[in-house]
Amino acid sequence: MTQPTLHTADILYTGMGSPIRDGGVVVSGQTIAAAGPLAELRQNYPQARQLPPRRVISPPPVNAHTHLDMSLYEFQSLPYFRWIPEVVIAGRAQRGLEGARAGLEAVRASGAAGMGDIVWDAGVMEWLLQESEVSGVAYWEVLDPNPATALVTFDKARELVAGWRKLERPGGLRLGLSPHATHTVSYKLHRLLAEYSVGEGLPMQIHVLEHPSEAELFATGAGPLAESFLASMRRTGTELSIAEVIGREPAPGLSAISYLAELGVLKARPTLIHMVNATPEDVRVVAQAGCPVVTCPRSNRNLHCGTFPWQQFAAAGVEVALGTDSVASGETLNIHDEVRAAWAIYPGLDPRLVVRAAVKGGTRVTGGRVPFIRRGEAWSETYLWPEE
Template sequence: MTHPAPDPFKPRLLVCDVLYTGMGGGHAPGGVVVVGDTVAATGDPAQLRARYPQAQVEEVGGVIAPPPVNAHTHLDMSAYAFQALPYFRWLPEVVIAQREQRGVAGALAGADELARLGVGGVGDIVWSGEVMDALLAREDLRGVLYFEVLGTFAEQADKRFAEVRQRVEAWRKLERPGGPRIGLTPHTPYTVSHHLMRLVAEYAAGEGLPLQIHVAEHPSEPELFATGAGPLWDHRLPAFWPETFAEVIGRAPEPGLTPVRYLDELGVLAAKPTLVHMVNVTPDDIARVARAGCAVVSCPRSNHHLECGTFPWTAYAAAGVEIALGTDSVASGESLDVRDDVAFARGLYPALDPRVLVRAAIKGGGRALGLPTPFIRRGEAWSEDYLWKV
């Protein structure tokens, strides 16, 4: 039996659970009319059925959306084996135990995986110059490569900053239009001295360089700023730290001092860094971030696997803070597919409209990294990659 050839001009109406086109708030359920390989219309499936009665309906389910943005990862850890462990065990038993796996080979494998996933952009933390050289040469990466800066001794900050600045200036000459941009990431508010933090933030603000900082990932971090002690301090390697935490942050820890308030009072939030994790925060912290206009990146699976707590999504959204999503490294996030974090977050926030989560993975990520949002709209080419497999 032979079938007639499918009519390329007969419209298809694809019906999904969640449609996000890059504009507006999205539709749930949603529909996309495709004629040939072009989008003819998007919107509410019932209205589209009425407008295109001749269309062949395909119940595809799931999500239809442009490629998502993975706004925070560590590609150079892509050869690590995933392991879920409480935060203070994960650091020695995974990050340090598998440190031989970290480097250029893992970073390139991670970049290959992002290309295979069709990711729309990445915010990557780059730990070494060799990895930066390798990733900067990738024609298929878009987003920001943030060079990581660490150093707890304030008296060494000028020398460290001069080295970083020299490297960044050289790398910026290698940026290509459409390729990844160079950014900077002071690792955390507690592993970078106040002096180095200020130098990096002022330089980034002056040069228009993107900044990203891990903040308030684990409950022990606000505890350190409030007391100068606790498990984060007890687990440090003393050779890399001054005598007291007060020397790192250039002020005395005190009740009510949080990592976010510290960054704000140091002037760092004025440089509009993207703040990653932001799980263990106060209402005052959220208000400060909203006032400063900083975007935040949530890594739901990583936070869950390391038992860091739950990112207070609705509190940020109510304050008008732009939220993006990231996987973190595969060692804590399990995969580099940020769509898996959207799926996980749907279980984590059952009362939250799933359109909000999908929007965060696309527009939120684009805003956090300074990338334009792609659109699914009338007259543009249709891609089967818009059907998310989650």
């Protein structure tokens, strides 16, 4: 008879409840015999051969926010309002299928159980829906700040989505929508996309409150992000004011979240990306609306955005997930790198919250299913997270 083995870890997450400290899993052959607190397992399975401790035993994490088609970009750390024009827009020629292929391979090699990818190129979307072996959601990114062209842009997005839905397949990526950000999509288009997403059952992701200057944009209509955004519009021949884009005058009491709530966008329960500069009132509104949030700690740090108020969101009961963002801001697409960075950036945060966010939070955002580590289930070596 094969001697059972006892895998031990500082953090054990079975996929159920909350992660526990000092846990373990007893494996007999390739089957889980027991999982739980280490002291109990040692007492109940004294014959088990104990293996060296790990930091985490858990189902694999999910990379809930990526930009695969930017994987040929060079990493650059700049303030967000400079990074957009100087890196993202300036490097558009590097976006496309070649980058997406490299990015998908990096996500797969990292051991991520799923992903949520923002897709900018139609050819990339078709390829991902047909070929990706990583499950999750591929969100079609929509940008158009001009209310006058909102209906035209919406009709084009709807036409593309109708065709792409035929490419969805079991075990592959589902189709979603991503109105890019609160200020790069007009108020009219935000409403149209949110209503359409609800009607079609399409998941949504929106970039919100990434940098402090976004709060300034809604409060005053000014600041570095507003100036950078309006200048980029002028370069395309479009003269717009912030008031024209958002359909009302900026005001001190207006935030990006209260704006989306006024438009009815939060009724679609979109996943809100970043939320670094959320106020306590924003957190309350997001919790009440039932919207999950994805944080990207390395990208937030590298783009000088501030620190996501993780504890506030957790206390309010908001589902938090973890993502890497693009290699241009997040350095790598390895979700385990992001977990380790989060532990370092949030030394006062219970590390178990990070593990749960990467697994349960990411799975809920991308619509997957967390495997359970429990008696009678098959054991997988993927449950042993890499140490570095």
